[in-house]
Structures are given as structure tokens and as C-alpha cells.
Amino acid sequence: MSEPRFRRDGAWIGASVPRREDPRLVAGRGRFVDDIALPGMLHAQFVRSSVAHGRIVAVDLDEVRAVPGVVAAFSAADLGLGDITALLDRPPHEFVPTAMPVLARDTVRFVGEPVAIVIARDPYAAEDGVEAALVEYEELPPVVSDTAALADDAPLVHAEAPRNTLVDVSLFATEGIDDVFAEAPCVVRVQTKTGRQNALPLETRGVVAHWDDRDEQLLVQTNTQIPHQVRTVLAGCAGLAEKQVRVTVPDMGGGFGQKCVVGREEIAASAAALRLRRPVKWIEDRRDALTAAFLAREQRYDVRAAFDAEGHILGLDADVVCDMGAYSCYPFTAGIEPLMASAEMPSVYRVPAYRVRGRAVTTNKAPTGPYRGVSRPQYVMVMERLMERAARELGVDPVEIRRRNLITVFPYTGVNGITYDPGSYRESLDLCEQVLRDEGWYDVRDSDRVIGIGYSCFSERTGYGSGAFAQRKMQVVPGFDISEIRMDVSGTVSVTTGTMSHGQSHETTMAQIVADRLGLDLAQVKIVQGDTDRITYGWGSFASRSITIGGSAVAAASEKLGDQLREIAAHLLDADVDSVELDGAGGVRLRDDPERRLSFAELADVAYLRAHLLPKGVGPGLTATASFDVAGDGTFSNATHGVVVELDPGTGGVEILRYVCVEDCGVAIHPQIVEGQCRGGIAQGIAGALFEQITYDAAGQPLAPSLMEYKVPTAAEIPDVAIHHLETPCAFTANGAKGAGEGGTIGAPAAVLGAVNDALRDTGVELDDTPIAREAVFRALEAHRG
């Protein structure tokens, strides 16, 4: 092996340094979108549909315009904007494109759909204005469930989508799979329904937009995970060139996927600002966030698995129906959930035969977008239920049956065509079980109390490159990231990333990577994100891609800049470029004579202020650009979660007594932040397993319009989590890092449900749906007591 060109002292990678975001955030000096105030700024609110399905007969905004403080009110006809349309490159029998107008034009398709925008001098007057709107609807029969949507005589949510089906794919269908099931000694089946959820970032969506005459630009400050995609959609809808739109992102109060799709309201408010030539702010109120923002997770599974007598899985046959609500989200489309589930369902197990049908159906409910984990919390839960059910039928220990099926030899190419890079699937399960045994929980389980232990084993593809998304056949294909680094005259650097932190701490972790590569102090590194004028292009932050892909691009750009610094230093030191190295302390030195060195400041001084001293052929300035994409199928983080629950026979309540997470995200850049992602993710997974659900009545009216009905768990419900780390470095990302953003959420529902079912083991009842109904637990225990 050749000598490393970069001396790395290891001080930064793997160090839980103080977060650079914290000082401003703990002081209340963050700048979130609602903290922005511009001279002459107006405030927007939306007139929203009061019916789930109807034709708009008339929109009368005259009374609105007469309300004191109201400046303007626009309907779809007034603004004349183009639609938001997300596409898949799939044939018509697999995908039906549907358009989402910015404001409803002729038809409303869910309660809360924006029909008109009201602009006023203050937010109170804007709400007064909304109340004065007169919208007349001709009501149409609503479709409020997946089963109703698929019924023979169902009303159509979109006329162009027969059987209300937007996506319908049948994949893999291993040859001979029917024979496998016919001949298998054990076939188990799981039918499950998972509840509709709201990702619920604590900061609701919002935007401040204004036309800047000097820059000849519409400046849009919006809390999005995907600023460049907002720019593209806004430019398209409003008929502007992309250079006429600048999207910047202030501090963000969470996103979790809900802010990873382009929202109609941010486009409408921006268009109003363009029309009025005055700044317009829109801040979503919580009611709208609960009823009209992008939701997720309402899925129905009917899955059979065949096993041999020893508990080895032989085949998997799945039917997945996802209730995607009224519209296809941009850029992912309504395929986001069914395509994820279909592609990845075999999970961490060696499944030799696989067949799946995945469908997205449209209903008269708020539309669905990505939410942390996307389908994986659901299909992992199904896979783990199948394992547990087969274990019971075959009389095999539930941990042992998993052990017999886990992938242990890597790389492993599955029946789904995906190649899994090395992980610690078996090791994480062994350690998790050992921890619970050593802590004595199996003895507690054998006591008189109603106690159960559950596990979930899963992997999580992180770092989806362009190739992986292309397999989904999205028309816009995310994947790569570009980073540009610039060293200034003083020798400090600013580095762009196309990823978009909204709580994940990229200002800290990306800077650690730069500091590591260049031998700088964190204080000498500035991270630039969330600005379409300063960043060539980016896909934002989602799918646990930031550290794997964004971090790799940042590392590559830093290394390129390091090469430039070495070239200049070699010239000035009159040495061969191969004989100089970065010294890990902000300079370049001769490898064999380390006393002879030049600091970055001295090199930058030459690069900018005394360019005549530069080597021949080297231009002035110190900048470098690099991109990174994942060539293959990405890299898989993995984990095992172990949960101990106690059931209350008096109330059906579920109390989590112990939660153990054994995770492997490769090399952790900042272990404390990784643990934070685990714990926060697990809290959201527990929320889905036990508490949160968006429901509708038969007319399609939302039944959880406030946080009184939508039960977000608090510190009283969420337990402490013990985290153990394993480390299987990724071979092709910078630093060997894998993503860590979603795993907690993915693993929690399966483990909690498994623990509840284990606690119910003597009752003969097995529960498969989430959120787990307290009443179902109560009845199971009551019937058993007699």
C-alpha cells in the first residue's frame, strides 16, 4: 500500500464533540421560519375544504376581501398556477399519473384541501378572512378506506384512476413458488393493518416569500428538507426561470419526512408574494398540520410464509395495499410506500422464494408522503410476526428461529435482487438476547406478572444512490450529492452540502469530516446548507442519506482541496509533490523533514494575494468540487431491538419495562448524535405501536384534529433506552459510515408488538394490528381470566 497522502490523527471521527448548533438553540437565538420578519410583511392562511369529496360550485371571496386587515384573497382561478405532478416511468397498468393543483380547482378530495389563500396584515386578520369565505360544494360520495376504494362500484377519487389504484406492481414471483407453499410442512399467515400517522415535526410547516427587485428573484425561506426540489416545482408552477427563484432554509424544527415533499401551501404563498410584490408569511397551524399536511403509514398486509420443519423460511408471498390519500406527493409519488415495501420486505432473512403485489390506492383523506422509515416499520413488523407465528407452530424458540434464518454471509444477494453489504445481523441478535438474559428479564417473565419479551431484527438500506432510486423508476432520480469547498485568505474553509439538516446536526458532523481530512479545528470549518444560490444542486436529507452520501462528497471535496494545498506547498518548498503531506495541524510539511512546513494561511496568502508565486499551470484561488454517488445497492445499517413489557389486566395498558437497542451503523462520526437518533427514532416507533393514529369518520371528516385526540407520547410513556454499539464499517463510504436516522423507528413497532404477544402467550390471542388497541389487550386478558 502506498503512503497515505493525508495524515489523520483520528481526533475528529468518532468524537462526541459539543454540537455546534447548540449555543444558539439553547439561548433561543435559532432562526426558525416564523422568527423571520420582513418590512411590510403580510400573513397568509388558507380557506380549506370542509367536505371530503365534492365539486366546487362557487368560490366567493368578496366578503373575505371586506374583512378589516385583509389585503387580498386568491382562488385557483385568480393565481393560474401550474399543477404539481410527480411521475414514475412505469406503464399505465402499473402507474396512473395524477396532478395535484396548488389550490383546488374544480374538485376537492379531502377535508382540509386548500381552496383559496387569504393575505392580511396580521395573522389574526387572515384567520378572520378565512372565516368569511363562502365556498359552495356539490358533495360527492367519499372514499374513506382502502377496502372501499377497491370495491367494484367505488366512486372514483381521480377519474383517470380506475379502481382508485395509482400504483399496482407485481414483482419477483420466483419460479415454482406455488409448489413451495403446497409442499411446505408449515405455512403461516399474517394479516395486519397499521394506523395512519402524522410525522409531526414540532415546528409546523411554514414559509416567508418575497420578490427581491435588486436580485430579480423570488426569495423563498421555507422549512423544507429538499430546497432544490422546491425551487424546481415553484419555478414550474409560477412560470419562472429557476435562476429567478432562490430557496433558503432557516433552522428547522424537525421534519421526519413530512417536509421532504413539496407542499402546495409554500407554492401558493410564494405565488401570492410574487403577485403582490410584498413579503408573505405562512405558518401552518397545528390543526392544519394534523388534517392537511402529508400523512403516512396506513397499510394493509396479507402475507404468507412457508417454513420447513426446522423453521427455515422457504417462501414469502405478500400482498401490500397502501392507503395514500388524495394525491401523489412530489417527488416520490404515491409509489413511495408500496414500492419500498415490495422491494425490501425479505429484510434480514434468507428468503429463497418471493412474490409480492404492491398497490397504492387513493382515498378522500389527506395525502401521504414519506415518514421516517417509510414502510419498513410495517414490513419488519410483518416479517417478525411471521417468524414468531412459525416459531409457535413448530415449537421453536422465537429467538432461535430468527437465528436460523438471518443472513450471515456477506455480501448477500437476495431473492429481491438486492445485494446486502456486510452487517452484524446475527451478532446484534445474540448480544441483545444476552443483555436481557443477564439483566434477569427472563426470570421476571416467568413470574406471576403479565410480562412479555419481544425482539425485532432488521436492516435499513441507507445511502440510496441514483441506481437504487432508478430501480423504483422515479422520473426524477435522487441519489448523488455535490460538495464545494472554498478556503479563504485566512486559511479557514466553507463547505457546501446538498443535504439539509433538520435536527441531525450536520453543522457538527460534516465539519468533523472536513476537519479530519484537512487537519483543521472545527472552528475553522463553516458548513453551508439550504441555499439554492450557493449550492449547485442537492437532494436534501431523507432516507438516512446525509452522512453516507453527503458526508462522502464533503470528504472527497476536502481531499481535492488538500491535493491543491500540497501542490502549492511542494512548489514553494521546492520539493516533489509526493514528498509533502498535510500535517494534521492546519499545514503542509515535508514528510522527511517535518520542521519545514507552510500553514494553510501562508498557502492561501499565496493563492490569493501573491498569485505570481503559484506553480506554473495552477490558477489563483483555493476551491474544489466533488460529487459522490453509490454505485451499487447502497449500504445497510442493522440492529436488533429487545423489549420487555408488562400488561395491566385492569386497563389493558402496556408498560415498557426495558428497552435494549443493539445497533450497527458502521463507523459513527459522532456517537452521541447516533444515540440521539436511535432514542428519538424509537420514541416515534413506540408512538406508532401504542398511541398515535389519524382516523376519519364515514364522511371523511378527520377525527384527530388536535393534540387532544392525536396522542403524541410524553416522557411518561417513552422509556429510557439502553444502546449497545457494534461496528461493521461500510467499504465504500467515506469513513465507513452508514446511515443512522431511521433505524429506531423501524425496529420499535415490531419489538413492542412481539413483546405484547409474548405477554399474551397463555391467552390464545395474538394481536397483529397497530396501534395496539388497549381494549383488545384488556379483552384478551379478561377472557383468559374467565
Place this chain on the structure above:
Amino acid sequence: MAEIQLVELTVNGERHDLAVEPRRTLVDVLRHDLGLTGTHVGCEHGICGACTVLVDGAPVRACLVFAAQVEDADIRTVESLEAPDGTPSDLQQEFSAHHGLQCGFCTPGFLMLAQGFLAERPDATKEEIREVVASNLCRCTGYQTIVEAVDACAARRRNA
């Protein structure tokens, strides 16, 4: 046009004279009239606690109080926590040290909740702290590190 009311507020020790609509909430006055944007709004119906401030030392949801209701009170916001030279308070330091915040949106509410609670109950046990932390919502952390941060601050103050 709506009627306008003269209101005198004392916030972080500073007196302000304001002319506001009677329906204007305390949190809107703090944020948009006084420019104290550290206090956040998460739900506007008193559940999430992101808008928690201290009114005469007690944690209060500023979204559920009209500005006109707290005229004679001593109101404290997150901006009052750090020392005049910008040094973060012990509580702010512990939140950072324990990674008790990620996106930071709920943080000012939790800080003021804890500040009010620890002033009244300096000897609070970790379980009592957990109970109080359950007053507010955080969507990022899973709460464990918030409880640990408040507990560490309480211990630090007891040992000081």
C-alpha cells in the same frame, strides 16, 4: 376595526408599553411585538409546551394566556437564562452536554419548564423530574436525555 388596549408588560426585567388587541396572546406579543423569538409556538392549544415561559416564577403556556392578563406579573423567557456576558446557564449547559436537544424547537419550552420547577423543587428526584418533563412534547430526543440534563443540573445546583 378591532378595539385596541394599552398593556404594560414586564419581561426579563424590562418594562414595555404596548397597544394590542385584547385577543392577542402573550406568546404573539413576546415573539412578534417584542422580538423575543426564543419562545416558540408548536400547537396553540396548550398541549406541546413549546411556548412555556415563567409568569411570577411559574411555568405557563404563553399560547393560552392573553397579554392583557399578565400586566402586573414578572415574565421570564428563555432569553433571560444566559448571563449578561453570554455565558449559558448551568441548565443550558447540561442540555447541550447531555444532547437534550436535536432540532431545538421545543428546547426553550423545556428550559423554562425546568427552570421554574427546579426553583421550587431543588431536591426533586429523577422520577419527579421525569413527571414534570412529561408536561411538554419533544419529537426528536425520546426525552431520556432531557430528563438526564435536568437531573444533572439539579445535582449541580445542590452541590454548588
